[in-house]
Amino acid sequence: EAQAAEDKTFVIATDTTFAPFEFQDASGEYVGIDMELMKAIAEDQGFKIEIKPLGFNAAVQALEAKQVDGVIAGMSITDARKQTFDFSDPYFESGVVMAVAADSNIASYEDLKGKNVAVKTGTEGYTFAESIKAKYGFTTTVFEDSANMYQDVIAGNSVAAFEDYPVMAYAIEGQGLPLKLATEKEAGSSYGFAVAKNTNPELLAMFNAGLANLKANGKYQEIQEKYLGTST
Numbered sequence: 001e002a003q004a005a006e007d008k009t010f011v012i013a014t015d016t017t018f019a020p021f022e023f024q025d026a027s028g029e030y031v032g033i034d035m036e037l038m039k040a041i042a043e044d045q046g047f048k049i050e051i052k053p054l055g056f057n058a059a060v061q062a063l064e065a066k067q068v069d070g071v072i073a074g075m076s077i078t079d080a081r082k083q084t085f086d087f088s089d090p091y092f093e094s095g096v097v098m099a100v101a102a103d104s105n106i107a108s109y110e111d112l113k114g115k116n117v118a119v120k121t122g123t124e125g126y127t128f129a130e131s132i133k134a135k136y137g138f139t140t141t142v143f144e145d146s147a148n149m150y151q152d153v154i155a156g157n158s159v160a161a162f163e164d165y166p167v168m169a170y171a172i173e174g175q176g177l178p179l180k181l182a183t184e185k186e187a188g189s190s191y192g193f194a195v196a197k198n199t200n201p202e203l204l205a206m207f208n209a210g211l212a213n214l215k216a217n218g219k220y221q222e223i224q225e226k227y228l229g230t231s232t
């Protein structure tokens with residue numbers, strides 16, 4: 001007899017720190033847009049979740065190895081990833097931006113010549129930096145998480161970092177990091193919830209149904225406004 005979806009606990013992997021989507025509050029609890037969205041969808045659809053903050057690249061790899069049921073981690077829906085994963089409907093628009101130290105005079109990719117840039121492994125920002133590094137003549141240092149990537153720029157070891165626009169803007173405006181945005185955001189992919197290809201179709205369907213319900217009843221907007229303010 002098949003187990004009813006509502007009796008099941010789905011294991012959902014996420015990033016360690018990617019505010020305002022997933023991060024620990026003062027008491028160590030994981031909060032953020034992704035965390036609240038996932039919880040609200042589970043509640044709306046009547047299933048249970050266990051959140052595993054593995055780090056972005058580790059979460060994606062765990063999903064590929066089918067060690068977890070899904071990933072919600074500000075994960076961009078890209079054509080390359082669609083070979084390996086099935087994505088939900090998009091739930092947030094993003095795009096990669098270049099950030100530099102607050103007092104830096106680096107203002108374009110041309111200014112990166114002969115310099116070092118911090119990137120985060122397995123991300124769209126990483127892929128973008130790799131795609132332009134030969135053209136603009138810079139080197140890269142790879143980090144496992146966003147916090148260490150930012151610190152490398154603040155410490156002056158790297159002159160820039162490539163990060164998702166909403167996350168970088170939140171770190172600067174919301175958390176006061178001494179960085180600034182140096183470029184317009186590159187046309188980027190939207191975020192989606194992912195399952196391994198042809199796996200957990202019922203979970204994906206429940207995510208989409210729950211997301212539509214939260215959009216219709218105002219809860220989705222409420223969660224966004226809680227973290228981003230009413231301006232978005």
Ligand code: GLN
Pocket residue numbers: 015018056073074075076077094120122123124125164
């Ligand atoms: N949106 C980016 C990607 O999917 C970064 C995600 C993250 O660092 N959590 O590659």
